[in-house]
Amino acid sequence: xxxxxxxxxxxxxxxxxxxxxxxxxxxxxxxxxxxxxxxxxxxxxxxxxxxxxxxxxxxxxxxxxxxxxxxxxxxxxxxxxxxxxxxxxxxxxxxxxxxxxxxxxxxxxxxxxxxxxxxxxxxxxxxxxxxxxxxxxxxxxxxxxxxxxxxxxxxxxxxxxxxxxxxxxxxxxxxxxxxxxxxxxxxxxxxxxxxxxxxxxxxxxxxxxxxxxxxxxxxxxxxxxxxxxxxxxxxxxxxxxxxxxxxxxxxxxxxxxxxxxxxxxxxxxxxxxxxxxxxxxxxxxxxxxxxxxxxxxxxxxxxxxxxxxxxxxxxxxxxxxxxxxxxxxxxxxxxxxxxxxxxxxxxxxxxxxxxxxxxxxxxxxxxxxxxxxxxxxxxxxxxxxxxxxxxxxxxxxxxxxxxxxxxxxxxxxxxxxxxxxxxxxxxxxxxxxxxxxxxxxxx
Amino acid sequence: xxxxxxxxxxxxxxxxxxxxxxxxxxxxxxxxxxxxxxxxxxxxxxxxxxxxxxxxxxxxxxxxxxxxxxxxxxxxxxxxxxxxxxxxxxxxxxxxxxxxxxxxxxxxxxxxxxxxxxxxxxxxxxxxxxxxxxxxxxxxxxxxxxxxxxxxxxxxxxxxxxxxxxxxxxxxxxxxxxxxxxxxxxxxxxxxxxxxxxxxxxxxxxxxxxxxxxxxxxxxxxxxxxxxx
Numbered sequence: 150x151x152x153x154x155x156x157x158x159x160x161x162x163x164x165x166x167x168x169x170x171x172x173x174x175x176x177x178x179x180x181x182x183x184x185x186x187x188x189x190x191x192x193x194x195x196x197x198x199x200x201x202x203x204x205x206x207x208x209x210x211x212x213x214x215x216x217x218x219x220x221x222x223x224x225x226x227x228x229x230x231x232x233x234x235x236x237x238x239x240x241x242x243x244x245x246x247x248x249x250x251x252x253x254x255x256x257x258x259x260x261x262x263x264x265x266x267x268x269x270x271x272x273x274x275x276x277x278x279x280x281x282x283x284x285x286x287x288x289x290x291x292x293x294x295x296x297x298x299x300x301x302x303x304x305x306x307x308x309x310x311x312x313x314x315x316x317x318x319x320x321x322x323x324x325x326x327x328x329x330x331x332x333x334x335x336x337x338x339x340x341x342x343x344x345x346x347x348x349x350x351x352x353x354x355x356x357x358x359x360x361x362x363x364x365x366x367x368x369x370x371x372x373x374x375x376x377x378x379x380x381x382x383x384x385x386x387x388x389x390x391x392x393x394x395x396x397x398x399x400x401x402x403x404x405x406x407x408x409x410x411x412x413x414x415x416x417x418x419x420x421x422x423x424x425x426x427x428x429x430x431x432x433x434x435x436x437x438x439x440x441x442x443x444x445x446x447x448x449x450x451x452x453x454x455x456x457x458x459x460x461x462x463x464x465x466x467x468x469x470x471x472x473x474x475x476x477x478x479x480x481x482x483x484x485x486x487x488x489x490x491x492x493x494x495x496x497x498x499x500x501x502x503x504x505x506x507x508x509x510x511x512x513x514x515x516x517x518x519x520x521x522x523x524x525x526x527x528x529x530x531x532x533x534x535x536x537x538x539x540x541x542x543x544x545x546x547x548x549x550x551x552x553x554x555x556x557x558x559x560x561x562x563x564x565x566x567x568x569x570x571x572x573x574x575x576x577x578x579x580x581x582x583x584x585x586x587x588x589x590x591x592x
Numbered sequence: 593x594x595x596x597x598x599x600x601x602x603x604x605x606x607x608x609x610x611x612x613x614x615x616x617x618x619x620x621x622x623x624x625x626x627x628x629x630x631x632x633x634x635x636x637x638x639x640x641x642x643x644x645x646x647x648x649x650x651x652x653x654x655x656x657x658x659x660x661x662x663x664x665x666x667x668x669x670x671x672x673x674x675x676x677x678x679x680x681x682x683x684x685x686x687x688x689x690x691x692x693x694x695x696x697x698x699x700x701x702x703x704x705x706x707x708x709x710x711x712x713x714x715x716x717x718x719x720x721x722x723x724x725x726x727x728x729x730x731x732x733x734x735x736x737x738x739x740x741x742x743x744x745x746x747x748x749x750x751x752x753x754x755x756x757x758x759x760x761x762x763x764x765x766x767x768x769x770x771x772x773x774x775x776x777x778x779x780x781x782x783x784x785x786x787x788x789x790x791x792x793x794x795x796x797x798x799x800x801x802x803x804x805x806x807x808x809x810x811x812x813x814x815x816x817x818x819x820x821x
Contacts, residue, residue: 242820244820245819290705293704300779
């Protein structure tokens with residue numbers, strides 16, 4: 150096989166390798182938004198191969214974990230989320246060949262390592278799965294694991310922040326360090342809140358007080374992520390009056406943000422264009438602006454605890470700097486490569502004999518055109534991420550007499566219209582137990 | 593060249609050699625079939641090699657760490673140290689209410705770590721060592737308590753009076769074994785130190801006095817590969 154033929158095939162392979170990672174999941178999203186979770190599970194399973202080949206096994210495992218969770222198939226959800234967590238851990242070890250490919254083709258050439266928020270929230274939802282299966286000790290293990298991960302993240306961000314602040318100081322750039330501090334995500338109030346409930350159930354008073362403090366600390370130390378008040382009934386969680394039982398409600402609404410490509414074309418020479426394609430995280434609109442709960446004759450409104458979308462955006466923002474740097478280097482390399490091919494090709498054509506000049510010129514034009522097309526077509530942003538984490542978490546709790554109740558959770562829009570309703574008939578509220586009700590409306 | 597000779601021995605020839613050969617069409621067809629068969633065999637062998645599951649029996653004392661998480665080696669180390677210390681304790685010789693050997697019930701060893709650890713493995717190992725020492729008696733633990741009660745109830749209804757076991761004759765334990773497993777993680781990039789703290793204690797059920805306690809820890813340094821090919 151001649152060298153140009155080999156080269157052509159290699160370039161085609163590279164182009165295919167770095168193919169776009171988008172996939173249509175409307176058939177899953179639609180039943181999810183309607184609360185038909187079993188149907189969503191079936192649709193996702195039908196699309197699983199397509200999703201895995203387009204976005205990789207981590208995204209598939211996260212999506213399966215979440216959809217099975219909504220369908221209340223907690224064992225299966227845990228199995229998929231465990232798988233996702235294991236794959237995210239494995240992805241820490243970076244492939245050198247994939248690393249090189251990201252500089253030659255695009256970021257889709259490497260294994261998707263999972264976003265920081267996906268890693269942490271997979272533990273949070275695993276903990277909910279264990280709790281729903283009646284395994285509070287295991288639920289607590291997952292919260293501790295999430296806490297460990299947040300500690301590692303905190304250290305990572307602090308170091309990065311200090312490094313950037315130092316670089317900014319050395320280069321006399323104002324304000325840069327402040328920007329990085331503002332995107333720090335140190336701990337999730339949602340994980341801490343669940344840790345608090347589990348500790349109360351397990352009778353671990355020291356942990357109960359610790360996690361209670363961590364919830365308030367999450368609000369006070371990260372005002373950019375928690376620009377709303379601490380849940381009004383938080384202190385009531387510390388102790389339940391004798392003879393009473395506490396019912397806790399956690400409601401999830403909306404869907405996590407999605408990534409979209411933002412591209413820019415810059416003319417680099419007479420030979421072509423330089424394309425810079427970056428991913429941007431965009432939030433999704435949710436109809437839900439208020440969640441009301443009724444238990445028997447008691448009624449109360451849930452308080453916003455965590456904006457998971459904001460956490461996703463903030464943690465992604467930190468990684469975006471790295472992505473931008475790599476994209477600029479790669480796009481420049483491709484543009485320079487095209488120019489070199491252009492100059493060298495036409496140089497050869499100029500120095501060729503009169504008879505061969507036209508042929509060499511045509512070949513040079515073709516090579517330049519091919520290089521230009523490759524550099525633009527292969528420059529695609531990495532849009533891979535999970536699809537079905539919720540956007541908002543609201544919580545609340547109330548003390549009632551132990552007994553059997555109908556629990557109704559109503560999701561309302563800004564005008565007060567009910568857009569989603571979850572009813573638990575004959576819910577047994579037990580004294581001393583953790584009566585945790587979860588309701589979901591992803592509209 | 594070695595590969596060329598290898599394929600020649602197998603009867604596979606290069607395109608050029610094939611073009612040069614003046615074999616008849618039938619001979620050529622037969623050779624082509626043979627080549628296809630050999631190639632298929634090689635592919636089948638490769639595929640078979642990919643799907644083989646290898647199993648190897650290991651001795652109980654083999655130390656092997658794969659993920660860096662809590663494993664059998666940690667259980668062995670912790671259990672051995674705890675058992676030896678527990679059996680040396682002065683509580684074994686202390687006078688009991690019945691005047692006989694001390695009676696222990698296995699309570700709860702809480703998992704307060706960030707891993708899904710089955711703590712009953714540790715407590716069962718300790719219980720087995722206590723029983724086998726001949727110095728201590730243990731009684732049925734919480735998990736099986738209901739089973740015994742229901743069996744007695746069944747026997748009272750269905751077994752003969754001579755063989756039926758009656759309620760109210762169980763041996764009351766003198767001591768309860770309690771404990772916990774906790775973890776601490778210190779991680780930076782690819783390096784991490786994971787420490788497991790296991791604490792066990794024997795509590796006098798009547799007085800609440802702790803008659804024996806021990807805390808042991810296992811520290812592991814884990815380094816993950818930052819790069820691979």
